Each structure stands twice: as structure tokens, then as C-alpha cells.
Amino acid sequence: MASLFIGSFQTPSFPVAADFSPLKTNSHAIVRVLKCKAWKRAEKHFYPEKHFYTSVKLHKQYMTQEHVGSSDGSIIAEDKKLKGRLLVHASSEHSLESQPSKSPWNSVHDAVDAFYRFSRPHTIIGTALSIISVSLLAVEKFSDFSPLFFTGMLEAIVAALFMNIYIVGLNQLSDIEIDKVNKPYLPLASGEYSMQTGVIIVSSFAILSFWLGWIVGSWPLFWALFISFLLGTAYSVNLPLMRWKRFAVVAALCIFAVRAVIVQIAFYLHIQTYVYRRPVVLSRPLLFATAFMSFFSVVIALFKDIPDIVGDKIFGIQSFTVRLGQERVFWICISLLEMAYLVAILVGATSSNIWSKYFTVLGHAALALLLWTRAKSVDFSKKTAITSFYMFIWKLFYAEYLLVPLVR
Structure with a gap:
């Protein structure tokens, strides 16, 4: 009216x-x-x-x-x-009144802030930490900390971050209308970025990622980038036989494949075979990290839809949260994580290394207790409380990658 x-x-x-x-x-x-x-x-x-x-x-x-x-x-x-x-x-x-003009510094600040939100920094941090953690699993002795190791790890991190920005940016390009409901603060949803700007950014970072992976010459790194590209594209793009995010199980499998399998095994092989020129060995710590992050990846895949239930319902995204309800999916996620922590405690208790045993048992026990205490205080009537807890899940994800190199 x-x-x-x-x-x-x-x-x-x-x-x-x-x-x-x-x-x-x-x-x-x-x-x-x-x-x-x-x-x-x-x-x-x-x-x-x-x-x-x-x-x-x-x-x-x-x-x-x-x-x-x-x-x-x-x-x-x-x-x-x-x-x-x-x-x-x-x-x-009333623009005849004097209004302060924007300084160059304010313009730069606004541009950096918009790109910061566009890149989804919690995923950037998770990707960087995971590669560092998995790379350390290939270290066998102190002399392995060589310039070659740090160069190889940095190459993997930069190439993976470029691909990460492509994947999260493509998801935003495909979900502008949904994000206007669920995440109106994102640059494309708010109008700070035009569709053309988003396409340019996303395309540029995909090209940069493949270019870096190619000139490095590491096949494990290149295949990690290529598979991530395929899964990230199929997850978001609204084309026939694609947009897998519409299907809860397939969407969870995509995130599981990238976060739990590709990141753990491919980047480990990049350091093990390309940097150190050693034969492929799937060590006990690597198998533990892959198994544990499988649980964590499923939890992230399920939990990320809990705050977004309103927009998903409007646009027909059949997530588990839409089907089962927020509170039920929330406690499924908590149960999966607590089971993962229990397994981690048992693995740590069987270690023959004393310092590894203490760090892994006490560390995972502390995280399990912190998770349970925080979960009981969540107010499901407030979206801000659910979103805050989702960010807390990512912090637990970061903390786990600090503990993974200590598993021996």
C-alpha cells in the first residue's frame, strides 16, 4: 500500500x-x-x-x-x-546541507569489509588450519622442518584458499534470493556487489587456484583442487543434475568428501610424496584425522542449515532441518560430536607415547564437556543464539586441528 x-x-x-x-x-x-x-x-x-x-x-x-x-x-x-x-x-x-565526503581510507575499508564477508572467513580459517595440521602429520623428525616443507605447505594453503573463495562465492551467486532472507549482510544479497562483480571475483579465484596448482607441479594438490571445484560447482549451480544442496544426503556427502577426505588425504600426500619424495604411507594419525573429521564434516553439513530454516522453506531446499525441525537436528549434531570425542579419547588412551596420550585424552575430554555445557544453554527461539552456536562449532573444528598433530 x-x-x-x-x-x-x-x-x-x-x-x-x-x-x-x-x-x-x-x-x-x-x-x-x-x-x-x-x-x-x-x-x-x-x-x-x-x-x-x-x-x-x-x-x-x-x-x-x-x-x-x-x-x-x-x-x-x-x-x-x-x-x-x-x-x-x-x-x-536535503542534500543541500553540507555532508562529509568519503575519504579514500573509508572507501578502502568498505571494500575490504565487503570482501571479508564475501569470502566467509570462518571457512578460510578452517581450510588454512586443516592444511597446516595435516601437513604436520607428515613430519617425522625435527630436520623435516625445512624451507622446502614451509614452501610446499604455503603453496597448498594459497591454492586451497583461492578455491575456497570460488566455492563460497559461487554458492552466494546461486543463492542471492535465499540469502536476502537468511544472510542479508552478505555483499551480493545486500547489493554491495553486483552480479557482474561476483562473477568476476569467483572466476578470477578459480583461475588463480588452478594456475598455482599447475605451476607447482604437485599432482595430489592439483587433484585436490580439481575435485573440490567439481563438487563445489555441482553443489551450488542450478543446472540439470546439479544444485545438489537441494538434497540433504547428497549435500552432506559433498561437504564430507571435501572436508573429511580430500583435505586430509590429498594435502597429506602433497607433503609426503611431492615435498619429501617419500612413498605413500597411510599412518595411524592420518587415519584418525580422516575418521574424526568425517564426523565433524557431517555435523557442519547438518548444522549449517539450522539457522537458515526460514529461507530454505521458502525456496524449497529440503534440508534435514526443514524435514525434522531445528531442535531435533541440533541434538543429532551434538550426539555425533560427543561420540567422536569419545572415540578420540579411546584412541588417545591406547597411544604408546605418554605425552600424546595425556594431550589427546585431556584435550578431547575438555572439548566434549565444553560442547555439552554450551549446547544446554542454547535458546532455539532466537536465530542469533543458533548462529552463535554454529560459529562455536567451527571453533571446536579449529581446536581439533590443533590436537590432530599430537596424535601419535
Whole structure:
């Protein structure tokens, strides 16, 4: 209803100054009338009249609704919309007032902030930590910490981060309408980035990732990037036989394959076979990391949809949360993680290395207790509380990669 008031209005027949002039009771009031008339002349000179008269009519309409519709909930809702539109018009039409210009520093800050949100930093941190952790599993003695090791690990991290930005960016390009409901703060959903800008960023980082993987010359690294590219594309793109995120099981398998298998095994082989030139050996710590992160990847795949239930329902994404409900999926995730921590404690207890035994048992026990304590305090009626807990799950994910190299 309020939108009908915006657009082409006829010039009102009443004098404009009548709506703005105060009661002429003293000299101050007379000055204000003169200022209002001067403002009218300036407005006609600098701006199209239709914008000025639109604001006048909006103002009259808003005042009418505020007094007439206060008892009707729907009218009040329209009243708020109209008031918001009035404020927008007023602010745009009073641009004759001095406004501070944006400094170059503010522009740079805004650009960095938009890209920071676009890149989904929690996934960036998770990818970097996982590669560092898995690379350390290939270290057998102190002399293995050579410039060659750090160079190989850095090459893997940079190439993987480029691919990570491609995957999360492509997902945002495919989900703009959904993100307007679930994540309106993302640059594409908020309008900070145009579709063209998003396509350029995503394409550039995919090319950079493959270029770096190719010039490095490591086949485990290149295949890790290529498989991640295929799964990330099939997960998001709305093409025939694709957009696998619509199907809960397939979506979970995609995240499982990337986070639990590719990251663990491919990047380990990159260090083991390409950097150290050693034969392929699937060590006990590597098998533990792969198994544990399998649980964690499934939990992340399930949990990421819990805060997004509203948008997923609207756009027909049949996630487990949409099918089973938020609270039920939440406690399934908690149960899976607690089981994983219990297995990790048992693995640590059977270690022949004393310091490894203490660190892995105590570390996983502490994380399991922290998870359970935090889970019991979540308020399911607040999306912010659920989203905050999802970020807490990622922090546990980071903490696990600090413990994985200690498993011996």
C-alpha cells in the first residue's frame, strides 16, 4: 500500500509553505517562514519539482495514517513503511546541507569489509588450519622442518584458499534470493556487489587456484583442487543434475568428501610424496584425522542449515532441518560430536607415547564437556543464539586441528 504513494504525484493545489510554516506568533516564526520560502526557491532551482512535492504528499499521508490507523495493526505496518520512505526522501532532498565526503581510507575499508564477508572467513580459517595440521602429520623428525616443507605447505594453503573463495562465492551467486532472507549482510544479497562483480571475483579465484596448482607441479594438490571445484560447482549451480544442496544426503556427502577426505588425504600426500619424495604411507594419525573429521564434516553439513530454516522453506531446499525441525537436528549434531570425542579419547588412551596420550585424552575430554555445557544453554527461539552456536562449532573444528598433530 505504501508503495503506491511513491512515484508520479500531481503538483498539490495547496501552497507548499502551508505545510512547513509554523504559527506566526513571534519574530522567530517569521524568520522560519522566510527560510522555508527561500528553501522552496532553491529546491525548484536545483532539484526536479516532483521529488519535492512527493515528500510533501508523503508527509501529509504519513500524518493522516498516524492519527487514523493507530488501532489497526496492518495500517501501523504500512505507517512504518511510509515513515521510512519519508525519511529516505527527506534525507535525499536535503542534500543541500553540507555532508562529509568519503575519504579514500573509508572507501578502502568498505571494500575490504565487503570482501571479508564475501569470502566467509570462518571457512578460510578452517581450510588454512586443516592444511597446516595435516601437513604436520607428515613430519617425522625435527630436520623435516625445512624451507622446502614451509614452501610446499604455503603453496597448498594459497591454492586451497583461492578455491575456497570460488566455492563460497559461487554458492552466494546461486543463492542471492535465499540469502536476502537468511544472510542479508552478505555483499551480493545486500547489493554491495553486483552480479557482474561476483562473477568476476569467483572466476578470477578459480583461475588463480588452478594456475598455482599447475605451476607447482604437485599432482595430489592439483587433484585436490580439481575435485573440490567439481563438487563445489555441482553443489551450488542450478543446472540439470546439479544444485545438489537441494538434497540433504547428497549435500552432506559433498561437504564430507571435501572436508573429511580430500583435505586430509590429498594435502597429506602433497607433503609426503611431492615435498619429501617419500612413498605413500597411510599412518595411524592420518587415519584418525580422516575418521574424526568425517564426523565433524557431517555435523557442519547438518548444522549449517539450522539457522537458515526460514529461507530454505521458502525456496524449497529440503534440508534435514526443514524435514525434522531445528531442535531435533541440533541434538543429532551434538550426539555425533560427543561420540567422536569419545572415540578420540579411546584412541588417545591406547597411544604408546605418554605425552600424546595425556594431550589427546585431556584435550578431547575438555572439548566434549565444553560442547555439552554450551549446547544446554542454547535458546532455539532466537536465530542469533543458533548462529552463535554454529560459529562455536567451527571453533571446536579449529581446536581439533590443533590436537590432530599430537596424535601419535
